[in-house]
Amino acid sequence: MQQTLSRRSTWFDGWDFSGPNVMALLAGAVMLFAFFFLPWFGDNVSNNGARIMVDILYEAPGALRTEALIWLIPVVAVATFAATLWGAMAPEQARIASPLASLLGLTTLLYFVPALGRAGAHPLLTPGAGFWTAFVCAIAMVLQFVLAMPAVAERGGAPRKGVRRGRLPQWLTPYLFIALPLILYAIWILGPTVYTMYLSLTNWDGVSTPQFIGLANYERLFTRDRNFVESLVNNLRWLIVFILIPTSMGLGLALLFNNEMWGGRFYKVSFYAPLVLSLPVIGLIWAWLYNPRLGLINSLLSMMGVTNLPGWLGSRELAIWCVIAAAVWRQVGYVMVLYLAGLKNVDPSYIDAARVDGAGRLALFRHVVMPLLAPVTTIVIVISIIDSLRAFDLVSIMTRGGQGTQVLANFMYMEAFNNYRMGYGAAIAVVLFAISMVFIAFYLSRAIRDELEY
Amino acid sequence: MTRKSSSLLLTLLLLFSMALSACATPVTAPPAAEAPAPAAPTVNKITYNSYQSDPAPRAWIEGVVANWNAAHPDMPVDLSIIAHEDFKQALRAMLTANPAPDVLDWFAGNRARFFIDRGLIADFSDLWEREGWDAVYAPGFIALATYNGGKYFLPSSYYWWAIYYRPSLFEQAGVQAPIETFDDLLAACDALNAAGITPITIGARFKWPAAAWFDYLNMRTNGPEFHIELMDLKVPYTDPRVRAVFENWKKLIDAKCFISDPAAYDWQEAIDPMVQGQAAMYLMGAFITDSYPDEAENDLDFFRFPVINPDVPIGEDAPTDGYFLAANAGNLAGGKEFLAYLGSKEVQQSLLDTLGRLPSRVDVDISNISPATQKGIQLIQSADFIAQFYDRDTTPPMAEAGMDGMMRFWDNPDQIDQILEELEAERQRILAEAEE
Numbered sequence: 001m002q003q004t005l006s007r008r009s010t011w012f013d014g015w016d017f018s019g020p021n022v023m024a025l026l027a028g029a030v031m032l033f034a035f036f037f038l039p040w041f042g043d044n045v046s047n048n049g050a051r052i053m054v055d056i057l058y059e060a061p062g063a064l065r066t067e068a069l070i071w072l073i074p075v076v077a078v079a080t081f082a083a084t085l086w087g088a089m090a091p092e093q094a095r096i097a098s099p100l101a102s103l104l105g106l107t108t109l110l111y112f113v114p115a116l117g118r119a120g121a122h123p124l125l126t127p128g129a130g131f132w133t134a135f136v137c138a139i140a141m142v143l144q145f146v147l148a149m150p151a152v153a154e155r156g157g158a159p160r161k162g163v164r165r166g167r168l169p170q171w172l173t174p175y176l177f178i179a180l181p182l183i184l185y186a187i188w189i190l191g192p193t194v195y196t197m198y199l200s201l202t203n204w205d206g207v208s209t210p211q212f213i214g215l216a217n218y219e220r221l222f223t224r225d226r227n228f229v230e231s232l233v234n235n236l237r238w239l240i241v242f243i244l245i246p247t248s249m250g251l252g253l254a255l256l257f258n259n260e261m262w263g264g265r266f267y268k269v270s271f272y273a274p275l276v277l278s279l280p281v282i283g284l285i286w287a288w289l290y291n292p293r294l295g296l297i298n299s300l301l302s303m304m305g306v307t308n309l310p311g312w313l314g315s316r317e318l319a320i321w322c323v324i325a326a327a328v329w330r331q332v333g334y335v336m337v338l339y340l341a342g343l344k345n346v347d348p349s350y351i352d353a354a355r356v357d358g359a360g361r362l363a364l365f366r367h368v369v370m371p372l373l374a375p376v377t378t379i380v381i382v383i384s385i386i387d388s389l390r391a392f393d394l395v396s397i398m399t400r401g402g403q404g405t406q407v408l409a410n411f412m413y414m415e416a417f418n419n420y421r422m423g424y425g426a427a428i429a430v431v432l433f434a435i436s437m438v439f440i441a442f443y444l445s446r447a448i449r450d451e452l453e454y
Numbered sequence: 455m456t457r458k459s460s461s462l463l464l465t466l467l468l469l470f471s472m473a474l475s476a477c478a479t480p481v482t483a484p485p486a487a488e489a490p491a492p493a494a495p496t497v498n499k500i501t502y503n504s505y506q507s508d509p510a511p512r513a514w515i516e517g518v519v520a521n522w523n524a525a526h527p528d529m530p531v532d533l534s535i536i537a538h539e540d541f542k543q544a545l546r547a548m549l550t551a552n553p554a555p556d557v558l559d560w561f562a563g564n565r566a567r568f569f570i571d572r573g574l575i576a577d578f579s580d581l582w583e584r585e586g587w588d589a590v591y592a593p594g595f596i597a598l599a600t601y602n603g604g605k606y607f608l609p610s611s612y613y614w615w616a617i618y619y620r621p622s623l624f625e626q627a628g629v630q631a632p633i634e635t636f637d638d639l640l641a642a643c644d645a646l647n648a649a650g651i652t653p654i655t656i657g658a659r660f661k662w663p664a665a666a667w668f669d670y671l672n673m674r675t676n677g678p679e680f681h682i683e684l685m686d687l688k689v690p691y692t693d694p695r696v697r698a699v700f701e702n703w704k705k706l707i708d709a710k711c712f713i714s715d716p717a718a719y720d721w722q723e724a725i726d727p728m729v730q731g732q733a734a735m736y737l738m739g740a741f742i743t744d745s746y747p748d749e750a751e752n753d754l755d756f757f758r759f760p761v762i763n764p765d766v767p768i769g770e771d772a773p774t775d776g777y778f779l780a781a782n783a784g785n786l787a788g789g790k791e792f793l794a795y796l797g798s799k800e801v802q803q804s805l806l807d808t809l810g811r812l813p814s815r816v817d818v819d820i821s822n823i824s825p826a827t828q829k830g831i832q833l834i835q836s837a838d839f840i841a842q843f844y845d846r847d848t849t850p851p852m853a854e855a856g857m858d859g860m861m862r863f864w865d866n867p868d869q870i871d872q873i874l875e876e877l878e879a880e881r882q883r884i885l886a887e888a889e890e
Contacts, residue, residue, distance in 0.1 A: 206550070207550055291723060311715025313715075314717040316862075400660050402661055402861055403865075414854065418543060420850060421887075
């Protein structure tokens with residue numbers, strides 16, 4: 001045990017950088033690179049692993065039927081690299097890792113199999129640079145296995161002192177556990193994210209081959225697109241309202257319902273209920289409420305004798321606030337529940353102590369309860385910011401972006417899927433991502449700091 | 455040594471066989487796109503994606519598919535119905551998928567050309583010839599199906615657009631139907647307003663009903679030829695003739711012809727004021743009767759959009775729906791067979807008899823149709839020119855920007871020039887993109 005610990009003093013102590021391992025590592029890295037990044041170079045669609053993956057898995061009902069094994073390729077590419085890493089990190093396991101890597105490496109060719117021998121069978125599956133890169137890597141993998149065999153056999157015969165055979169080094173175990181989520185994360189989140197960034201530099205129409213056009217999309221977005229300005233302003237409005245109103249109302253309701261009261265549970269459920277509904281349903285309900293002739297709101301107003309009834313969603317000035325109001329209605333319950341949970345965790349002895357010291361209600365709230373709720377407040381604000389930035393459903397259902405209610409997410413959707421400007425849509429997505437990143441980075445830095453403090 | 459190497463060999467063998475078995479699937483099951491499975495006694499499915507999601511057309515198309523499946527157990531049709539708006543968005547993904555669905559609903563016009571240019575829609579001239587469709591389809595529809603010398607589209611039916619109105623409300627306000635000139639329309643607005651009736655209802659939440667007004671005002675002011683040039687992006691939006699269209703539109707708005715806050719309603723919600731007797735007219739396609747309450751339909755009639763400039767030919771919007779085959783279809787041969795059925799006289803006859811949609815074949819028996827449908831056919835036959843519709847005739851981004859501009863114009867009728875300049879900028883952008 002002692003030896004294992006001392007071995008950890010530098011993180012790559014005990015790695016094996018002999019020839020075959022380096023070769024395997026290189027080949028594994030190139031394989032990963034080929035899968036995720038090759039689409040960045042050259043126009044040939046057959047290079048385009050990520051695009052094919054997205055097409056097959058997201059878009060086509062029934063596409064999975066004939067090429068169901070396509071998902072193996074990215075998994076195998078990642079697994080190959082993992083196997084080479086394993087071989088290097090744990091030399092005593094090389095007798096498994098090395099053949100595993102070479103076999104997995106060969107498997108990456110699997111994806112190209114349908115294309116071989118049937119030239120032009122499928123425009124996406126013709127052997128192109130993607131195939132040749134994978135092919136060379138696979139050969140290198142086999143080669144490293146052949147080269148490593150003598151060393152492996154020898155090491156297998158005389159295991160190192162202090163390392164029990166057949167067991168993984170202890171420090172590796174957690175990484176092994178997170179390997180699968182990490183791989184999935186790389187395929188479903190990182191890959192598409194990076195690919196979107198690339199697409200934002202192209203003029204892709206969703207069908208033809210993307211052409212690199214530099215920063216032209218961003219240039220248009222920032223200088224010549226009034227929809228972008230409108231969306232940005234609306235997202236900003238949304239954000240400000242979301243930070244102010246649901247947060248304060250949710251806190252107020254939580255403080256109110258935290259006390260025992262008759263029917264308290266019923267009220268809590270009532271305020272929480274909207275959260276159970278899906279956003280499109282909320283959008284439809286509110287669109288009915290806002291109907292100027294038959295809607296509940298104007299009916300009530302006219303019963304109260306109001307003439308000159310507002311047109312709500314039909315009015316350019318009011319529409320965006322109407323949509324935000326529907327979103328707030330839902331958000332209040334959410335925030336309330338978060339604060340209620342936070343209040344349950346407040347130790348009553350603090351409050352009793354403050355009472356004994358003669359603190360009034362306001363002082364109690366300001367100097368005892370609020371500071372104790374600070375972590376909840378942070379979460380609430382972060383959630384509000386993220387929810388307001390990704391606002392899409394309500395706008396899409398209630399106005400489809402008309403009447404001055406455009407927001408970034410819907411704008412992106414319209415450009416990409418209605419106007420067939422995928423590249424431009426990707427540029428909007430990247431801008432939205434960058435804005436979100438500012439807040440997320442801020443939150444993460446705080447979260448990590450807090451974690452270190454406790 | 456021997457034990458070790460044997461265990462190693464075993465591992466190798468195991469992994470290799472796993473890899474092989476993994477390989478086996480794509481090798482033995484190639485995408486069905488190439489050569490149909492040799493001597494397959496199995497069923498050869500045909501996939502068909504449709505956007506007929508309204509209740510009546512949905513029931514009809516399901517019936518058609520059921521008939522086909524009963525007659526062809528060896529190649530049944532797998533029908534997916536997708537809501538109209540979603541279908542528009544999803545089409546790109548459906549066509550680029552591999553294999554793509556075999557048969558799809560779509561409409562003629564610019565949106566189809568985009569995909570034909572990119573090689574995603576199959577040319578079925580052979581089927582067209584085999585079925586002898588050139589002899590039985592009306593010439594206008596054959597022209598619609600033809601692009602660059604190939605046949606890419608099978609027109610199924612079309613419908614007319616007209617101003618629907620309630621005769622009883624016209625009577626109440628003392629308005630004479632049909633309204634034949636623009637001035638009469640403005641006068642009718644005054645008369646109806648005086649009687650406390652909103653002259654024209656419109657539900658423009660999703661914008662396109664406003665585009666119908668633009669289409670008609672443009673065709674009546676400048677003529678259909680100019681309209682199509684504008685749709686093809688050959689004329690700048692800053693052209694004074696386009697401005698004249700908006701000027702006319704402004705006259706209607708200033709005369710308080712329209713319901714207030716049109717953007718607050720979707721097109722079906724805007725029917726309610728009409729049913730309740732609060733609004734008298736609605737410029738809408740013939741499909742309005744699908745959503746109009748049946749019991750109120752005896753007090754619903756329509757007339758041709760009034761003439762503005764008597765010197766220009768009469769153009770009408772008659773959007774044509776139909777079918778096409780995906781170039782990436784998994785079962786192209788089967789798709790063609792099903793298409794032949796969809797284009798047959800039998801199916802067209804039932805489309806007319808069941809849904810009252812106007813057939814594109816000339817040999818369909820129209821003697822039994824309702825007077826309303828006969829009137830609709832006459833409306834289209836008396837027109838000098840047939841357009842599809844704003845968002846079908848022009849490119850998708852232009853349609854989006856254009857309809858957005860129309861709605862902004864509606865709220866701020868004084869900003870015509872600024873809005874037209876923005877539309878012109880969008881046109882320039884689209885032209886530049888096409889050259890890339």
